[in-house]
Amino acid sequence: MPDKKGRIVGVNGNMLTAEFDTGVTQNEVAYVLTGGERLKCEVIRVRGTRADMQIFESANGIRVGDAVEFTDELLSVELGPGLLTSVFDGLQNPLNVLAEESGFFLKRGVYLNALDREKVWHFEPLAGVGSNCVAGDRIGYVNEGIFKHYIMVPLAWRGNWRLTAVTAAGDYRVDDVMAEAENEDGERRQITMVQQWPVKIPIRDYAEKLLPEEPLVTQTRSIDTFFPVARGGTFCTPGPFGAGKTVLQHSISQNAEADVVVVAACGERAGEVVEILREYPHLADPRTGRSLMDRSIIICNTSSMPVAAREASVYTAVTLAEYYRQMGLNTLLLADSTSRWAQALREMSGRLEEIPGEEAFPAYLESLIAAFYERAGLVRLRTGETASVTIGGAVSPAGGNFEEPVTQATLKVVGCFLGLSRSRSDARRYPAIDPLDSWSKYRGLADASDMDTAREILHRGSEVSQMMNVVGEEGTSLDDFVVYLKSEFLDYAYLQQNTFDAVDGACGRERQLILFRQVLEVLRSEFSFADKGAARSWFLQLRQLFLDWNYLETESAEFAEQQQAILNKIAECRCHE
């Protein structure tokens, strides 16, 4: 490690100023030595012989004159087998191990290895001695749960290498040498199961980036049918507080058809992470039958944890997602909430006394948000496999107003906008995804013509409803009133979904298509009613049948019986040509 030193000359909240002796690198990691503790910082501005650094811990007790060590390394994460099932903070400290060491509270200045050094993995070599390789080439693999975790030539290596030794199959720890390599200049290096990667730089080791076309089934009906998310695409869920952003994200993280799910709880409530931490180990992934935790990595830097580490946490999360994409897997990153990340940027920008942009967010906010979402993508790896990183970000707009800078900057770069509305959540219409405002550029499960029908009903229903507010029910024609009832029926019977019910909460592709076709039949049928009262009461009864149907398992006999009851009900009032 280079011997670069300095000392503290200023403390202003979580920004420190240090005077350095020889030189520093922008964004390099430094440590402040104070009162026997070693506190991690990142250089964020250099002026003259002074460097401004954001500290990833509380700054209490730091004095002018305290020593600073510069490391010459960018903020990096450890990549290797054992990441799955882990719970990290924003700087990749394993929180469970930390809890064993320091109890209830997060002791500052304690940094641990992200990966378990003692755990033994069974290594199978794939490459032979003498083969030529570049960064990212697979040397061998270990089995991590149900996945093949490839051990690669470290992604950060440059140039061409030749393997001079490859370890035989057997059981090893992550720090054991799996291979040795030599480059054209005769430099020799060792390859272990662990490698480092700087979090703010995307992993770009693939043949080409492809257009995301396949839907990523989330098992939430209003998303998959109406506003689909694509594998390798991006989506955002802005919404005021209390509209159900987090419940929706949890539901997606449990039910989405992804191989690996990285959940980044960024500056949000600790209690919400705890639900994941405590429940996922006991929930089964319906696709594999194994614990949900086996496919999850949780990064949690909750709101009371240091702000600078919050900024790092989304990058840590996306880097881990990209790493598993290199294994040929489809990964999903859920970041809750990107607004907190933006606020961390704002706090730091304020401390740096930069000229503020809109709502005091820094002027570079948009480009940072764009760069983050652009790290998603469907790619063809050099091995020919396709793999993806899908990113879904929750946005918490101030005052629930989507005009604010973070929401607007996000909308410019995502492929799907799931806007949550306060009026829907107030009326307990969950998920509160607004069916009129939301949009998606991706292709969904249902046919385009069917979707047009459904959307048309929603739009016309909303128009009739607004009209009724002005002219009243009596001023509305029976035909218009039936359109309104149909749109309400579509909302209740299909768009609304009970996340907390095991059956209704997870609505797979096949089931969605069955339900949707049945709903469509109602939407497309002509009905004759004596008057509005009769129409309302018939639709209420029909709605009740669908509600009960939604709670029945697809394979059960009751499901078929209930569908028959629905068909009978429809036949009661349908016009016959």
Add this chain to the structure above:
Amino acid sequence: MSKVYHRILQIVGNVIAVEAEGVAYNELAEVTGKFGSSLAQVIRLQDKRVYLQVFAGSRGIGTGDEVRFLGHEMQVSSSDDLLGRIFNGRGAARDNRSPVTDSLIDIGGPSVNPARRVIPRNMIRTGIPMIDVFNTLVESQKLPIFSVAGEPYNELLARIALQAEVDVIVLGGMGLKYDDYLYFRNTLDRHGALSRTVMFVHTASDPVVECLMVPDMSLAVAESYALRGKRVLVLLTDMTNFADALKEIAITMEQIPSNRGYPGDLYSQLAARYEKAVDFEGAGSITILAATTMPGDDVTHPIPDNTGYITEGQFYLRRGRIEPFGSLSRLKQQVNGKTRPDHRAIMDAMIRLYADYKSTQEKMSMGFSMSDWDRKLLSYGALFETRMMDLSVNIPLEAALDLGWQTLAECFAPEEVGIKSDLVREYWPQA
């Protein structure tokens, strides 16, 4: 071996600057002059210059006053002797009794490791149907009461404090009117709860910097009791005053304001306090109820807005009632599945119908003719307001649920309420 300095270089607002060496960030100092002495806290270091915020305010401070650094951060006692006592924002006794200075702990300690938290699991019964049925309060929850000046939010806080089953009550008053302070003290005393209460009270006439200390003092004490196995309820009123105090200091320090003058770290500052709510595995818990008055009754104002994103729900108190819309307990799902099978269904159905009632009411006020359905909703809405929303109703959860079914049955046919059929079969009152 404390260091003493005699040259104050700058006095701006409540912040003073001195040149000093070896001073730690966040350290305390004592400023003594001819108008008395006050504590001060280091809030910025820049080369040799040390900036301090003076708790008692800068009025009367002279450039030649003495600044003595104490070598430690702000501390508070965690002893059992605190029970029944009343202190001010800097921890000095307010009740003419002797100070408590044993078992001192730092305030504003580190946050709890999320991996050591447990899922909240115990309902706190309050006897208020709008809380118990519709937005259940849960042990270790942090919940604000969004209100406006003039609403009885302090009365509601006091009532919940008295009826909730907790071991210790910590009251943190910020910018409290003296009358309100006396109200809390007398109410708790009258119901025999004062002996299990610790009060940190900053009244509206006290120096503003002391207001900033109140949440940290209260929560540090709460935390030490919780670690000793006590279930602690912390009442903070009014957090808007706390946020305004933050704004004042930030502007004095020439920080760039982000939104309506509030500092960019308002969210983090509020979160650092609210996130102290916790259920310690194998020990006690901290539940936080805070009053937040919304300036101009505007929920999008930065204070309630940031608060709403931090807390686990919120109660809206308007016209003396807890509003069913907007009010939310995010943790209710953790407990309301274990109370009675019909709890969730009643909760959802009654609110949904009440929302329909509201729109019918609008239609009626515009003079449209009422359908049969509208008339049903109107009679339902009136019953709902008197039986559920009125704050004087004081009944246990089970009785409230039964009353809910009865109300539904009085107004609607079973298929009109949108409840799963098997629950309707079990609970629908037979005529």
